Each structure stands twice: as structure tokens, then as C-alpha cells.
Amino acid sequence: MSRGDRTLLVDASSFITLAEIRACDLLYRAPGRIAVPTAVRGEITDDPAESELERAFETDDVVVVEHTADDGLHPETYERANEHLDLSVPTAGGEPAWPGDVALLGEAFRTSDVVVVTDDKPLRKTCRALSIPISGSIGILVRAVGRDDVEVDAAKDKLAAMDEVSARLSVRLLRRAERLIDEARGGSDG
Numbered sequence: 222m223s224r225g226d227r228t229l230l231v232d233a234s235s236f237i238t239l240a241e242i243r244a245c246d247l248l249y250r251a252p253g254r255i256a257v258p259t260a261v262r263g264e265i266t267d268d269p270a271e272s273e274l275e276r277a278f279e280t281d282d283v284v285v286v287e288h289t290a291d292d293g294l295h296p297e298t299y300e301r302a303n304e305h306l307d308l309s310v311p312t313a314g315g316e317p318a319w320p321g322d323v324a325l326l327g328e329a330f331r332t333s334d335v336v337v338v339t340d341d342k343p344l345r346k347t348c349r350a351l352s353i354p355i356s357g358s359i360g361i362l363v364r365a366v367g368r369d370d371v372e373v374d375a376a377k378d379k380l381a382a383m384d385e386v387s388a389r390l391s392v393r394l395l396r397r398a399e400r401l402i403d404e405a406r407g408g409s410d411g
Contacts, residue, residue: 226253229256230328230332231261231283234339234340234341235248238386240270241387242386243269244361247365255284256286258321258324259287260321260324261324263321264321298327299319302323306323306347326347326351329348338355340387362376362402363401367407
């Protein structure tokens with residue numbers, strides 16, 4: 222079964238949130254290839270997210286986008302990504318130790334038909350400025366409702382759990398997300 226040509230590049234922030242609320246299955250059912258750059262994989266170090274990510278690699282729910290020092294495309298796109306994000310990049314063995322956000326943006330530059338899945342505000346802002354499509358843990362939840370992968374009440378329960386495990390969501394964002402969940406019930410393509 223083909224998952225489609227679209228690639229969802231997933232950041233640690235969204236993956237951790239979805240793992241904490243036991244909703245990674247909603248991410249895996251999204252249309253497209255679910256990918257995590259090596260640098261992001263290294264940022265997911267606590268359970269339940271670390272165990273879930275390892276399980277997802279073993280079952281091919283998620284693929285890892287490997288970065289190698291001799292890959293001629295990575296340094297150029299990662300350096301370009303870092304210019305946009307303006308991060309301080311440490312080195313390891315003389316090579317840059319790219320942080321997850323740089324890897325995500327660099328891979329987005331290299332990949333056609335991509336969506337960056339992140340809850341990280343600076344990365345979301347940069348992607349918007351560069352016209353790179355974005356989503357986040359709430360977007361994954363809303364689209365899952367539209368695909369009938371989760372019922373509205375269950376999605377709202379997961380939204381409440383999301384508010385508990387991640388950085389507290391503002392009342393305004395919670396209400397907007399609840400409204401989007403209700404509207405998604407009408408159906409969408411995800």
C-alpha cells in the first residue's frame with residue numbers, strides 16, 4: 222500500500238506530545254511518508270516517546286532521514302536552514318552537530334511535497350515565512366477527525382490531555398482547536 226508522495230517531517234515537540242497522549246497512531250494514519258531526521262531522533266530521549274519512536278522505526282510507521290557527513294547535499298541545505306533559523310551550531314569531530322530544527326528545515330528544502338510537523342513556534346514562524354506547509358500535534362488531531370480516524374469526543378479528550386502534558390495551551394487556542402475539531406467532523410482529506 223502506497224502512503225503517497227507527501228512527506229511529513231516530524232519534529233521532537235510534536236512527536237513527544239502525541240506519544241504522551243497515546244495518539245501517535247493518528248500521525249501514522251496520516252496520508253504520506255512519516256519521517257524523522259537523525260538529529261530529531263537524537264532529541265527524543267525520554268519515554269514514552271523514545272520507546273514509541275523505536276517501535277515505529279521497527280514497524281516502518283516512521284522512517285529516519287539519515288544525515289551523513291559525506292552527503293554533499295546536506296551541508297548546503299542545512300547551512301541555508303541555519304541561516305534562516307540563526308542558531309548556534311556546535312561541532313562534533315569537526316563536523317556541525319545540526320540541531321533538530323535545522324535538520325527539519327534543511328530536509329524540507331530537499332524534499333518536494335513536504336509538511337513540517339512541529340509545535341515549536343520559531344520553527345513554525347520560519348516555515349511560514351518560507352511558504353513551507355506546517356502542521357502540529359493539534360493539526361494531526363483535527364485531520365484525524367476529518368478522516369474518521371477518531372471520534373469528536375475522543376479527539377477533545379486527547380486535546381485536553383495535550384493541554385496537560387505539553388506547554389499549557391491558551392484558552393483561546395483550546396477553544397479554536399475545539400471548533401476546528403467540530404468543523405472537521407464534516408470531513409476532510411487530512
